[in-house]
Amino acid sequence: MAGVKRPFEAVLDHDRELARCLSPPCLGGDLSRSVSPSPGAFFSPHEAKSRKQDGTVTSLLSPFMPTTRDFSPDASMLLVGIRGAGKTTLAVMASTAMNRKVIDLEIAFLRTTGFSSTEYKAKYGILECHQTQAQVLRTMLNRHRQGYVLVCSWMHGSAQKALRDFSTTNPVIHILREGAAIEKLLQVSEKSKVWNLLRVSNTVFRSSTTFEFLNISEEASPSSNKRPPPPHLALKHVERHFLKFLSSIYPAGSFPYSEPVLPLSAVPLEKRRFTYAVSLPLSEVLQDHFDMEKHVIGADAVQITVDTLNKSPFTDQAQLSQLPDSLTAAVGRVRRTRCFPLSFTSFYPI
Structure with a gap:
C-alpha cells in the first residue's frame, strides 16, 4: 500500500x-x-558493507577497487578531475570544515621544477613531463597522508597508478561537472572537444578513484519558472552537499558539522x-x-x-x-x- x-x-x-x-x-x-561509476557514488562505506553482508544488493565496482574502505579520521583526501570541475573550491570548503591545509599538485610541480607543467612540457617533452609529474605526485602523497586536502588534474598512466596506490589508504574523489558548465567556464568554441574530454577523463578517473562527486551548477532551467539562487547562496548549497558527502566517507565525528548526515x-x-x-x-x-x-x-x-x-x-x-x-x-x-x-x-x- x-x-x-x-x-x-x-x-x-x-x-x-x-x-x-x-x-x-x-x-x-x-x-x-x-x-558502474565508482562505488562511493552508490553507498557510504557502512551502507556498502551492510549490503554486501546481507546479500540483497550486488555492488558495482571498478575492477581495481575492493568493496569498502575504513579510513582514519585524519586521512588526507585527494580531489581529482579535469580543469573547471570545481576541485579547488571544494577543497577550500573541506579544508575550512576539517581544519586542513590545501595542496595543489600543479603548484607543487612549479615549486619543485621551477616550471609550470605547460612550460616543462614545451622544454623537455611530454614523456619527461609525465614522468616528473608522477614523481612529484608520489612524493607529495607519501609526505602528506594525514591532515591535508590535495588537488590534482593529471590523467596520464603514471599518475593513475599513483592514485590507485593512494586510494588503498585514503579517499580519492573524482569531481565531475556538467558539460554545459565546463563549456561556459572554459569558453571553448567547439563543443565536441569538451564532450570528448569529459568522456575520456571520466573513463580514466573511474579506474583509479574510490568515490565520485557531481558538482551541480545551480542555474535556471528553461522548463522551470524558478530563478537560480544568488552566487553566495549557491556556494552554500554546494558546501552543504559536499560536507554531507564527506560525512558519509569519514568516521562519525571526524569534523564538526551541525547537521546530521541522515x-x-x-x-x-x-x-x-x-x-x-x-x-x-x-x-x-x-x-x-x-x-x-x-x-x-x-x-x-x-x-x-x-x-x-x-x-x-x-x-x-x-x-x-x-x-x-x-x-x-x-x-x-x-x-x-x-x-x-x-x-x-x-x-x-x-
Whole structure:
C-alpha cells in the first residue's frame, strides 16, 4: 500500500527474489564493470558493507577497487578531475570544515621544477613531463597522508597508478561537472572537444578513484519558472552537499558539522522497525524540472529504477557508455536534497 511504512525485513524476500532474477547467470553476462561509476557514488562505506553482508544488493565496482574502505579520521583526501570541475573550491570548503591545509599538485610541480607543467612540457617533452609529474605526485602523497586536502588534474598512466596506490589508504574523489558548465567556464568554441574530454577523463578517473562527486551548477532551467539562487547562496548549497558527502566517507565525528548526515543515521536501515522507500525512474530524476524534494518527503531510502535502456544492453554499447554518467547525475541530485541510502534496480529488456 502506498505511503505505508513496513519493517525492512518485509521487503527483503521480494528483493532477494528480484536479485536472483537479475543476477548475471540469468542475464547471460556480467555488466558490473561496464556500467558502474565508482562505488562511493552508490553507498557510504557502512551502507556498502551492510549490503554486501546481507546479500540483497550486488555492488558495482571498478575492477581495481575492493568493496569498502575504513579510513582514519585524519586521512588526507585527494580531489581529482579535469580543469573547471570545481576541485579547488571544494577543497577550500573541506579544508575550512576539517581544519586542513590545501595542496595543489600543479603548484607543487612549479615549486619543485621551477616550471609550470605547460612550460616543462614545451622544454623537455611530454614523456619527461609525465614522468616528473608522477614523481612529484608520489612524493607529495607519501609526505602528506594525514591532515591535508590535495588537488590534482593529471590523467596520464603514471599518475593513475599513483592514485590507485593512494586510494588503498585514503579517499580519492573524482569531481565531475556538467558539460554545459565546463563549456561556459572554459569558453571553448567547439563543443565536441569538451564532450570528448569529459568522456575520456571520466573513463580514466573511474579506474583509479574510490568515490565520485557531481558538482551541480545551480542555474535556471528553461522548463522551470524558478530563478537560480544568488552566487553566495549557491556556494552554500554546494558546501552543504559536499560536507554531507564527506560525512558519509569519514568516521562519525571526524569534523564538526551541525547537521546530521541522515536522520536516524545511527540506526542501520535493516534495524529500524518501520521504513519507507520511494522508487523513482532514472529518466524522470534526470529532468531539469523534476521536484526531488516533493517526491522524497517522508522517505527513509530511495530506489532509482534504471528505465533508460530501451534496447538490449548486450548489443547497444552506446547506451551502456552513457549509463555511468547518468547514474552519477542521479546520485548527485538525490544527495543534494537528502543523504538517503540509495539502491539501483535495472530491468533489462529481453
